[in-house]
Amino acid sequence: MQYRLMKSEPGEFGILDLARDKVTPWIGVRNYQARNFLRDQVRKGDLAFLYHSNCNAIGIARIVIIVRAGYPDYISFDSDSSHYGAANSRDSACWYVDVRFKRRLKRITSLDELRSHSELRDMVLLPKGNRLSVMPVTKQQWDFILTLE
DNA sequence: GCCAACGTTGGC
C-alpha cells in the first residue's frame, strides 16, 4: 500500500458525491507524467490526500482511498462517442482512478504551512510551478502531515 | 530536433 497526493478543485469533479461517501472517478489529465503514474503506480487500496487547488482554502483537505486502480478513458475508443478518436491507443488516453471518500481532515493544512516544515522539504508538491496533479507521498511525509491536523 | 506559439495549471 502506498501514499499519494491528488489535486482537485473543490466544486469540480464530483466533490459532492465524495461527501456522500460514494465512489467517484478522479479524472486524470493528459500530462504524461501524471498519466504514467496513474497507469503504472497507483493501486487499489492506496491512500491519498486530496489537495484543494484554485480556491479560497488551498491545501490538504481530505483523505480518499483508491478503490479501482488506473484505467484508461475507453470513451476515447468508443465509435459511438463524440470523444472517439481523442486518443488512438491505450497509451495516449487519459487515465482515471476511482476513489472513495474516507474522511475530512480536522483542518486544512495550507501550502504555506507545508512549505514551512523541513520534514516535508522533498515533497513533490512544493516547488513553485509544479503542475503535476497526482504524485507520490512517502510514508514519512504522510505520517508527519497527519501530526499537523 | 529546435523553438515560437499556444494552451493549461494554479497561486495570488
Place this chain on the structure above:
DNA sequence: GCCAACGTTGGC
C-alpha cells in the same frame, strides 16, 4: 481574473 510557469504542438 491576472499572469507566471510550465507542458504541448507544429512549422520548419
